[in-house]
Amino acid sequence: MKIKNSIFIAAFVALGFAVACSPDEVSGGNPTTGPELDAAFTTTSTEPTEQGQTVTATASSNDDNIHYHMWIASNANGEYANTGGQRGTTATFTFNEGGTYKIKHTVAGYVGGNIAVSEKTIVVDLPLPEFGPNLVQSPNFETASDWTIFHTGANTDVNWTINENSATANGGSDSYPGAGIYQAFELEEGEYMIDMHISGDGSSLSWFRVYLDAEVPVDGSDYSQDEKTVLGLSTWEANCANNNAFDGQLAEIQCVGTGNPVTIPSAGTYYLVIKTGSGAANGVNNITISDVNLKKVL
Template sequence: MKSFQYISRMSGLCLLAAALHACTPESSSQDLGPLPVASFTAAPLSGNANRIAIASTTPGAFMWQWQYGDAGGTSSKEKDTITFSKKGTYAIQLTAYTRGGAATAAQQVTIANDLPPVNVLKGSTMDADATQYWTVLNTGGTQTSISIANGVMNFSNTGNTNGAIYQAVQVDANRNYYFSGHVKGNGATNTWFEIYILPDVPVQGSDYGNGKKFVALNTWAGCGGAAFDGDIATIGCDGDYKGQNGKIKFATAGTIYIVIKAGSSGGTMGNGGINIDDVTFSEEQ
């Protein structure tokens, strides 16, 4: 029995020795190197302080993992440019990997201002090329005259009409958007001038919106009867978003349609009709 225990113990020692020998480096030239000290630079771009150029300065690093911002932005590049759209103070962290191991460094950057919203509507200034971006919509019945010339979009009539013009826009979910449009007229009678911002696809020969106006001038509601000159998002007295300064947010991403519809019933749009220009639909960054 003792002999068997002796043999078992010796076998275990031999296996341990073999394992240790297998783990021994074959050459001292494969030194893992010293423990690293991570470091990096973070500097705002000239002319755009919301964009920060980051660059690892960690000696011997071959892999980089960046984390930044409240939303958990990441990057795996040695150098990159990252954007902070909102003012505030943000942490930037780098984990750098070298032959000696991994090390982490962190810095804070302060962003002074929000990025301004970006207009995603085309043909906003009603220049000569704007007609390629807007589609006239026949809403049934006698068509309102709609034209784009001399830097304005003009709606006019001499009697009972209705009609619209529209443009498709892609939007993101849970992002703020802002509609604005400079309207001007000499005073109308029994007239509507309406903005719709809906996912419903316009159909030629059919009316649009089912009353779901974003904001509107409406002589029956008390605006548009006297001469006017201003942003429809501000001076509009009708619609679901009146008094909201043109702000809207969407629960889901997708295609929406900016539709401008105008007409009269028992009246006209007034001398020279109604002009609108500088129409913008701006996306918060």
């Protein structure tokens, strides 16, 4: 939550004092420079939803000795940013993810150096969305024919192997070949979530991408939908060095793509497409997937 706080910071710097606080404690200013101020406050919250929770903070006092009120809120880890703030006797904050937040209230008097600070901890526990059943046939590749394998070019340097409970991709060359698997679905309008378990021994010059789109894959032709990537990995991304070994849920470790949920604008036939490739010999190194999920958000 980023709200302009330059006036607040400038005033503090000009007055040359520091603020220190601890949860639910109130500190007073210098009694020789002005009357004691009250920074206590109360909070009210809306019912949490999947989209977030709104918290309104209200100052307990607004006596004539208070020049102004300043409010700031932390991130979900309780960490304050260097900027951001609201003025007035009330402030409203909306928290869009679960976590432990802090709200800090500072009041300043008319006499230089006279301040008081109070802080409260807010625990936001958002409900998890509800999903329909998994729409994927053979999510652990129980029946190989439920999945179609295709190559994204004329070469076959990258290949998928259907195992007993998973599918594994290997290969690669300096011609940047790729290969994928897909499954067709009749989907309703709405939002959908995609996830799968993924592991790898460490790849080089490689990519891994997942799509949900109306375009049907064609063997021997690249599925050029990179701007529509939902989940993915890439050795070119600084925060996504899958040239190291990895093992986890793709929705958690992914670093490429728009992320969940996927919005389906109208009912029709859509394809869950999973492709990988590399520009190095055997750059795709035992990338293995299982427990593939496609579920509608209810």
